Amino acid sequence: xxSAIADMGMNKSTMNLVRERARLKAxxxxxxxxxxxxxxxxxxQPGIDNKVKAELxxxxxxxxxxxxxxxxxxxxxxxxxxxxxxxxxxxxxxLRNAKVSFYSGDFLWSQAQLQVLKQSTxxxxxxxxxxxxxxxxxxxxxxxxxxxxxxxxxxxxxRAQRLYDRALLxxxxxxxxxxxxxxxxxxxxxxxxxxxxxxxxxxxxxxxEKLLELWPNDILVDNALLDLGxxxxxxxxxxxxxxxxxxxxxxxxxGSIFVPTARxxxxxxxxxxxxxxEEKKPPTQHP
Numbered sequence: 499x500x501s502a503i504a505d506m507g508m509n510k511s512t513m514n515l516v517r518e519r520a521r522l523k524a525x526x527x528x529x530x531x532x533x534x535x536x537x538x539x540x541x542x543q544p545g546i547d548n549k550v551k552a553e554l555x556x557x558x559x560x561x562x563x564x565x566x567x568x569x570x571x572x573x574x575x576x577x578x579x580x581x582x583x584x585x586x587x588x589x590x591x592x593l594r595n596a597k598v599s600f601y602s603g604d605f606l607w608s609q610a611q612l613q614v615l616k617q618s619t620x621x622x623x624x625x626x627x628x629x630x631x632x633x634x635x636x637x638x639x640x641x642x643x644x645x646x647x648x649x650x651x652x653x654x655x656x657r658a659q660r661l662y663d664r665a666l667l668x669x670x671x672x673x674x675x676x677x678x679x680x681x682x683x684x685x686x687x688x689x690x691x692x693x694x695x696x697x698x699x700x701x702x703x704x705x706x707e708k709l710l711e712l713w714p715n716d717i718l719v720d721n722a723l724l725d726l727g728x729x730x731x732x733x734x735x736x737x738x739x740x741x742x743x744x745x746x747x748x749x750x751x752x753g754s755i756f757v758p759t760a761r762x763x764x765x766x767x768x769x770x771x772x773x774x775x776e777e778k779k780p781p782t783q784h785p
Contacts, residue, residue: 513550516540517557524561525660533561552578552587559594563601564659572598589618593626601655603648605634621755632717637681646676653688662692683713687722699733720754723747727763737767 516536524533537558541551555574562571575595582588592611599608608630615627637647649672656665669685686709693702706722706729713719723743731740744764748757 513540513546513554517554520557520561524564530561530565534558537561548581549587552582552591556587556591556594563598566659568598568601568655586618586620586623589615589620589623593623596627596630600630600634600651603644603651605638605644605647609634625755629717633684637679646672646679646681650681650684650688657688657692657695660695662696665692683709683716683718687718690725694729699729703729703734720747720751720756723751724756724760727760731763731767741767
């Protein structure tokens, strides 16, 4: 990749390579400063399309979050949001900015941005916005106590920065100080994400299965079912278990945006032709 950029030069036709190279440096080589310098160089190239610049800015903002400079990240996300207000990439930038506000504990401002994003034409962005918005509303509650949510936001930021031990300690403190708080499902999902990032896949599956057991009607159930299916299919190599979770999502979470993905994966594991009609039957019962 580096040799390709060197051979072809840094220009508008190599910007995707620049982004990939920056991502590799930041997330796999612990070279965030070099990654940011590479993206800045890309942004300064003449003749770069505005949308490509927006993509570079979002990538740069993500790396600033990784490095701990969330305010510089917010500035970059805001620029993209302003330049592409009615475009999916602008909505993606606004969602990231809402998360930055969430990380910093500015929950009301985060909520204001999320309200707009619930109407996004991108179903994934609208879904993510709704989930974060509901988390804020439910966690603060009638007593307006945002301390537990502040703990959680701090843990989520630490996880995004790959400071996993510190993130887990923060989650432990949250559970210890507020043992009956309704963030319990979010805590389990966050523990899953950390375990997955550390390639501890059996442990990761355990957190999701516990979430399904303790919060069977929660907003995160469809996420957990799809994640478990993918986890068992791709990492734990247990296709029967994977089909079980895909099937449960299909028949119990019919309104989920993840239904098409679960259906496609389920049919592939079952050996159906791509255009085979969906089989109408109740989910398989397992002991």
